[in-house]
Amino acid sequence: MGFLGFLLANRTEAMQLALEHAGMVLLSTGVAVAIGVPLGILAVRRPAHEWWILGVANLLQTIPSLALFGFLIPLPYIGGIGARTAIVALVLYALLPIIRGTHAGLLAIDPAVREAAIAMGMDSWQRLRDVELPLAFGVILSGIRVATVISVGVATIAAAIGAGGLGVYIFRGVSMVDNRLILAGAAPAAAMAIAADVGIGALSRRFSRTTRRAAT
Amino acid sequence: MAAAAVEFRGVSFAGPGAPPRLEDLDLSVSSGELLVLLGRSGSGKTTTLKLINRLLTPSRGEVLVDGKTTTEWTATELRRRIGYVIQEGGLFPHFDVARNVGLVPSLLGWDAARVTVRVREMLELVGLEPRSFAARYPDELSGGERQRVGVARALAGDPPLLLMDEPFGALDPPTRTEIRTEFAALARRLGKTIVFVTHDLHEALSFADRIALLARSRLAFLGGAQELLESSEPEARAFARTLPHRLQ
Numbered sequence: 001m002g003f004l005g006f007l008l009a010n011r012t013e014a015m016q017l018a019l020e021h022a023g024m025v026l027l028s029t030g031v032a033v034a035i036g037v038p039l040g041i042l043a044v045r046r047p048a049h050e051w052w053i054l055g056v057a058n059l060l061q062t063i064p065s066l067a068l069f070g071f072l073i074p075l076p077y078i079g080g081i082g083a084r085t086a087i088v089a090l091v092l093y094a095l096l097p098i099i100r101g102t103h104a105g106l107l108a109i110d111p112a113v114r115e116a117a118i119a120m121g122m123d124s125w126q127r128l129r130d131v132e133l134p135l136a137f138g139v140i141l142s143g144i145r146v147a148t149v150i151s152v153g154v155a156t157i158a159a160a161i162g163a164g165g166l167g168v169y170i171f172r173g174v175s176m177v178d179n180r181l182i183l184a185g186a187a188p189a190a191a192m193a194i195a196a197d198v199g200i201g202a203l204s205r206r207f208s209r210t211t212r213r214a215a216t
Numbered sequence: 217m218a219a220a221a222v223e224f225r226g227v228s229f230a231g232p233g234a235p236p237r238l239e240d241l242d243l244s245v246s247s248g249e250l251l252v253l254l255g256r257s258g259s260g261k262t263t264t265l266k267l268i269n270r271l272l273t274p275s276r277g278e279v280l281v282d283g284k285t286t287t288e289w290t291a292t293e294l295r296r297r298i299g300y301v302i303q304e305g306g307l308f309p310h311f312d313v314a315r316n317v318g319l320v321p322s323l324l325g326w327d328a329a330r331v332t333v334r335v336r337e338m339l340e341l342v343g344l345e346p347r348s349f350a351a352r353y354p355d356e357l358s359g360g361e362r363q364r365v366g367v368a369r370a371l372a373g374d375p376p377l378l379l380m381d382e383p384f385g386a387l388d389p390p391t392r393t394e395i396r397t398e399f400a401a402l403a404r405r406l407g408k409t410i411v412f413v414t415h416d417l418h419e420a421l422s423f424a425d426r427i428a429l430l431a432r433s434r435l436a437f438l439g440g441a442q443e444l445l446e447s448s449e450p451e452a453r454a455f456a457r458t459l460p461h462r463l464q
Contacts, residue, residue, distance in 0.1 A: 116306035119269055120319055120369075121296035134310050 003183035010184075014169075018188055021165035024083060024158060025151045025196075028090030032147060036095045037140065040102025041128065054103070057096040065154050068092065069161050086158030086165075093154055094147035101143015105136030138204055145200040152193040156185065166192075219283075221247045221377055221409040222268055226277035229263055237263040239433045241277070247376075250403055250410045252420040254455065255430035261413040264430065265379050268411065269298045281377070296320055299370030299378040299408075303385045305362040307354040313339070313365050314350040320373035338368040343398065360391040367399065371406070378403075378410045384419070396422060417455045420444075429455065 007014045036057075043053040063071070068089045072079045078088045109132060117127045133140075159167030166185040173181030222245040230236040238260040245251045253261040266272040267279050270286045278285045286294060299320075307316050317338050318331040326334070339346040342364040354362055363383060370378055384392045384399075400423035403410055414420055420427050421441045429437040429444065431451040437444060445456050 110309075112302060112304065112306040113308060115271065116300070116302065116308070119271060119295055119298075119300040119306075121292045121294075121323055122319075123292050126323070131308060131310075 002180040003187060006180055006184045007188070014184070014188070017164060017166050017168055017185075018192070020083070020163075021152070021155055021167075021189065022192065024087055024090060024155050024163065024165055025148065025192075028087045028155075029094055029144065029148050029151055031087070032091045032094035032098050033144060035091070036098030036143075036147075037102050039095070040099045040140075041106065043099065043103050044106040050103075053099060057099045060092045061096045065089065065093065065157050066160065069157065073161060081162045083158070083163040085161055086155065086163035089158070090151050090154060094151055097143045097146040097150070098140075099143075101140045101146075102136065105139030105143075106132055108139060109135050138207060141200065141204040141207065145197060145204070148196045148200060149193050152189060152196060156189050219247050220244045220280070221249070221282065222411065223280040224264075224267070224277070225280070227267060227274045227279055228276040229267060229272055230275050236275075236433055238267070241435055243428060243435060243438065245409060245411060247409050248407050250412065250423060250425045252424035252427045253411060253413045253430060254415065254417065254420045254427050255451075256415060259430040260433040261415075261430055262381055263433075265381055265411060265413050268377075268379055269295050269300060292323075296323055296373055297375045297377065299373070299375040301363075301366045301370045301378070301380045301383040303382045304359070305354070305366030305369075305383075307362060307365060307369070309354050311353075312350065313344075313352050313354075313357075316354070316365060317368045317372050319369065320375075324373055334372055335368075338372050339365075341371065341402070342368045344368070359387050360395060363387060363395060367402075371408075376409060378408050380410065380412045382414055383412075385414070385416075399423075417458050 039053050039057075043050040060068075069085065072085045072089055073081065079085055113131065113135070114127075117131045122130065155163075155165050156167035156170055158165050159171050166189045169181050169185030170189075171185075173179065173183075173185065222243075224241045224243040227238060227241045228236055229238040241260075241264065243264075253264055255261045263272060267274060267286070268281060270289070270291050273287060278287075280286075281289065281294060281298070308319075311319070314332075314335045318335045321331045321334050335350065336346040339349055344361065344364055349357075349361070349365075354365070357365065363386075366383065370380075384395055387395065396419060403423065412420075412424070424441060426438065426440055427444050428435060429449075429452055436451045437447055437449045439447070444452050445459075447453070447456075
């Protein structure tokens with residue numbers, strides 16, 4: 001357990017890297033929610049757009065993460081070396097689970113409930129806000145949970161393009177063939193992923209208790 | 217003869233690339249009348265109903281509600297003045313009973329105090345004690361209670377017209393008969409125009425002013441209960457045979 005001693009000895013730097021890491025994940029997941037949820041809604045409401053929205057999100061997911069970082073570097077505005085490029089890449093990765101979750105959550109709503117909302121005279125926005133999104137929320141949240149856990153892992157690779165984060169220790173450890181250093185990056189990242197998984201899981205259970213069964 | 221509340225003029229409906237679900241329907245429902253749409257599954261009853269509140273729009277012909285075609289109405293405005301009750305209620309599972317019932321009044325812009333009073337009145341009207349039911353959720357209700365809430369919700373905005381699509385179909389026979397009897401009395405008292413879909417002749421006979429019998433997407437028979445039982449029209453006879461012999 002030599003890496004614990006290392007982390008303790010370098011706690012200021014380690015804390016700094018962990019904060020950078022968490023910051024990248026939070027910011028990118030937030031942006032991905034802001035883009036992915038509306039796209040998921042669009043895919044359900046305008047079936048003509050469904051194929052390209054799900055197709056592009058699927059395609060993005062198949063690009064190896066290191067290659068995606070590489071592709072982004074030469075691009076103007078969103079590219080270059082550093083955290084901004086890393087965040088763009090993380091957003092692109094997080095889109096698929098969020099879009100899928102939104103899409104699946106909305107489609108799982110009982111058609112009779114959806115129809116009742118129309119027949120009561122709710123307009124399109126009222127149906128979305130008061131009926132469809134609340135009922136789909138649990139499934140959307142599980143998409144966000146998957147996206148967050150993936151982002152914590154992918155963000156370790158961001159160190160390769162100078163974005164900082166816990167990947168710094170991993171890359172340094174790999175180049176120095178020092179397992180202790182690799183673990184000093186990998187173990188906190190794993191802990192962060194587990195914390196995100198458990199935390200959002202608890203949130204979604206609490207939500208399902210307070211707003212009743214979503215899919216009945 | 218009272219003015220027509222709903223009028224079908226040469227109405228046909230077919231989904232895109234699908235066979236017609238309703239053909240050449242001419243039918244007029246008078247204000248205050250309780251018209252039952254009777255027919256087998258797939259005969260076009262529900263299609264007919266959904267054309268009234270514009271969940272569907274005619275492929276040919278037009279449907280008039282209070283003298284205006286459904287496409288001339290603003291869709292949300294039209295629907296807020298038409299109560300709609302479906303099987304199992306179609307209640308919002310994440311709204312409590314009070315919010316389900318108060319939905320249309322809220323959409324109509326009533327203030328919160330007036331909505332609360334109205335919800336209480338409606339629950340009493342359908343035989344549910346407001347104090348014990350208002351805060352419950354649909355999954356905490358029995359089938360019969362859910363159905364009562366569905367009726368209360370449909371009546372809450374005080375719509376002149378009520379559409380009911382096999383509302384009691386999912387209930388067990390005794391509960392069904394109870395609610396049906398109560399509902400028939402309620403309907404008379406409120407004087408609403410009601411279009412009621414069912415495949416159960418017994419239900420149709422128990423409270424219809426007139427029965428419109430649909431068969432294979434067309435109107436096969438239109439008239440009173442006694443006329444239906446005496447009709448020689450083949451589908452009318454097929455339905456008459458579903459009654460126990462002594463009632464015929």
